[in-house]
Amino acid sequence: MVGLEILALAPGATIQDVGRLGYRRYGVTKGGAMDPYGLREGQVLLGNPAHSAALEMAFQGGQFRSIGNNIVACTGAEMSLRVNDHSVGWRQVISLNDGDQLSIGACLEGCYGYLHLLGGIDAPLVLGSRSAHVQADLGWKPNPCESLRPLARGPASFGEGQKKIGYCLTRPSYFDDRVVRILEGPQTHLFAKRDVASLEKAEWQITNVRNRMGARLKSSSGALKAEWGATMASDAIVMGDIQVAADGIPAVLLADCQPIGGYPKIATVISADIHKLAQIPVDMLFKMKMVRRSTAIKEWESLISQMNQLSDQRERAVRNPKDMRDLLKYSLIDGVISGEE
Amino acid sequence: MQYPRICEAGDQALLIEFGETYSREVSCAVMAFDRELNHSQPPLEGIVETAPTLRSVLVQFDSTKGDPQHIENWCRAALEGKNWYSEKTPVTGHNWRIPVIYGGEGGPDLAEVASLVGLTESQVIESHSSAELTVLCLGFSPGLAYLAELPETFAIPRRNAYTARPVPAGSILIANQQTVLPATPIQTGWWRIGMTPVMTFRPERAKPFLFSPSDRVRFQPITESEANDSWLDTLWEALDHGRA
Numbered sequence: 391m392v393g394l395e396i397l398a399l400a401p402g403a404t405i406q407d408v409g410r411l412g413y414r415r416y417g418v419t420k421g422g423a424m425d426p427y428g429l430r431e432g433q434v435l436l437g438n439p440a441h442s443a444a445l446e447m448a449f450q451g452g453q454f455r456s457i458g459n460n461i462v463a464c465t466g467a468e469m470s471l472r473v474n475d476h477s478v479g480w481r482q483v484i485s486l487n488d489g490d491q492l493s494i495g496a497c498l499e500g501c502y503g504y505l506h507l508l509g510g511i512d513a514p515l516v517l518g519s520r521s522a523h524v525q526a527d528l529g530w531k532p533n534p535c536e537s538l539r540p541l542a543r544g545p546a547s548f549g550e551g552q553k554k555i556g557y558c559l560t561r562p563s564y565f566d567d568r569v570v571r572i573l574e575g576p577q578t579h580l581f582a583k584r585d586v587a588s589l590e591k592a593e594w595q596i597t598n599v600r601n602r603m604g605a606r607l608k609s610s611s612g613a614l615k616a617e618w619g620a621t622m623a624s625d626a627i628v629m630g631d632i633q634v635a636a637d638g639i640p641a642v643l644l645a646d647c648q649p650i651g652g653y654p655k656i657a658t659v660i661s662a663d664i665h666k667l668a669q670i671p672v673d674m675l676f677k678m679k680m681v682r683r684s685t686a687i688k689e690w691e692s693l694i695s696q697m698n699q700l701s702d703q704r705e706r707a708v709r710n711p712k713d714m715r716d717l718l719k720y721s722l723i724d725g726v727i728s729g730e731e
Numbered sequence: 732m733q734y735p736r737i738c739e740a741g742d743q744a745l746l747i748e749f750g751e752t753y754s755r756e757v758s759c760a761v762m763a764f765d766r767e768l769n770h771s772q773p774p775l776e777g778i779v780e781t782a783p784t785l786r787s788v789l790v791q792f793d794s795t796k797g798d799p800q801h802i803e804n805w806c807r808a809a810l811e812g813k814n815w816y817s818e819k820t821p822v823t824g825h826n827w828r829i830p831v832i833y834g835g836e837g838g839p840d841l842a843e844v845a846s847l848v849g850l851t852e853s854q855v856i857e858s859h860s861s862a863e864l865t866v867l868c869l870g871f872s873p874g875l876a877y878l879a880e881l882p883e884t885f886a887i888p889r890r891n892a893y894t895a896r897p898v899p900a901g902s903i904l905i906a907n908q909q910t911v912l913p914a915t916p917i918q919t920g921w922w923r924i925g926m927t928p929v930m931t932f933r934p935e936r937a938k939p940f941l942f943s944p945s946d947r948v949r950f951q952p953i954t955e956s957e958a959n960d961s962w963l964d965t966l967w968e969a970l971d972h973g974r975a
Contacts, residue, residue, distance in 0.1 A: 416932075623786055686741075
């Protein structure tokens with residue numbers, strides 16, 4: 391058996407893949423990684439399939455002990471990362487020997503980081519996905535004393551994984567972006583023009599009332615008011631909707647949102663910017679910008695194409711020899727690592 | 732506002748609204764349109780999933796897999812093609828008879844509901860279990876079904892407050908001439924008049940949800956001693972074999 395024993399884990403960590411489609415009509419929304427780009431980075435680095443699962447860590451990581459030899463990578467929002475006493479690179483394939491301790495600390499930027507194992511993390515498939523869904527209470531939220539296991543893999547795939555050690559990806563620029571683009575929606579007209587205009591005028595922050603279901607926002611311009619009041623017939627919610635509750639506080643609905651809700655929506659974050667918004671730390675100022683729907687659709691296509699091209703950007707880390715404590719692990723001498731299965 | 736209308740719900744979905752609020756006509760139109768969309772030949776490229784609500788149909792697509800304009804054009808032509816409000820809900824869903832233990836521990840509000848609507852408890856049971864209900868949509872929580880339409884007697888508002896503790900899966904809840912049947916524990920302001928031993932959401936099964944939108948449901952009063960497992964498996968096997 392190989393894998394990572396969880397010694398400590400910050401709250402909010404869940405197993406995530408790309409989510410589940412086809413169950414909304416039964417009351418379950420797609421869910422899946424809060425930052426699908428960050429999830430994809432790790433899949434590309436390790437050569438894991440696009441439906442493979444990783445550990446999503448919110449704001450903080452955890453402590454893990456390697457059981458046997460493992461090949462892992464951390465992606466998404468960068469957190470401080472050490473193997474035993476050595477700092478290691480984020481977005482880089484690293485190898486762990488039996489007993490090595492992997493320490494993932496607080497976020498250095500962003501909010502959601504991903505820990506991947508070669509082959510993907512084994513977790514129960516529920517409704518065709520390994521994603522934990524907070525609102526629907528599905529899937530696996532790991533706890534200390536449990537272990538993360540890779541899906542069954544043969545010696546051949548472990549050998550393939552070894553060749554990837556040191557592969558890395560560059561940091562994507564969306565962590566520097568302070569503009570979230572939005573669209574008008576079916577209920578935008580229920581709000582005063584002044585309130586709709588304030589979306590673009592004000593500087594916004596995400597409050598600490600946030601989780602996988604959604605995030606409450608605040609701005610200097612105060613509460614918003616739907617002219618229709620707070621009660622309208624329940625209707626479908628899509629990810630990115632900015633709903634305004636009775637108290638006038640807007641909230642962005644995210645991966646694990648409910649399928650239907652009764653609050654009016656003032657606008658909707660474009661699909662290409664939802665992961666960017668999810669990664670915005672509490673109290674960081676950002677702006678919202680109304681765009682045309684055709685722009686939003688083009689941006690979505692561009693994001694998908696960037697994700698599809700990630701593997702072309704994978705490169706061998708240029709490593710400082712003084713950091714190469716694991717020199718012997720490189721295939722300078724064949725057979726130092728035995729395939730353990 | 733003119734209905735039906737096509738709204739843009741973000742950049743990867745359309746919301747086809749058939750009315751401002753729920754009504755029987757609106758809901759029938761919703762179910763008929765959802766069915767037509769899912770049975771269009773050839774299938775519409777790019778559609779990821781559709782979901783009916785009490786007054787609209789959400790059409791989610793992926794614009795990298797199909798042209799959103801083509802999907803919108805199809806919807807517009809379909810809406811203009813006929814009067815959706817004259818649709819009677821097509822009877823192609825499953826027909827379920829769901830056993831319910833009315834009153835007792837699983838239906839603590841039965842007496843209060845009876846006095847609220849001016850019937851005896853057994854008249855409430857008789858009336859509730861003789862109505863043929865339609866699954867309008869599922870939502871709020873996984874597998875939670877909205878069923879309508881109960882006789883006008885049951886046009887009662889919800890309770891003033893939510894339950895302190897979640898009510899269990901299988902609770903038979905009523906208000907507003909509707910019944911709600913949750914498949915997971917939920918907090919609710921609806922009146923709780925009974926309990927079914929049938930689990931309507933079994934995540935381990937290939938078809939994990941017993942109900943689909945536009946299924947028909949009739950409740951059958953049973954006693955506690957009749958609530959054994961053989962009911963449950965018969966129902967789920969019927970789903971697997973399309974015999975319900």
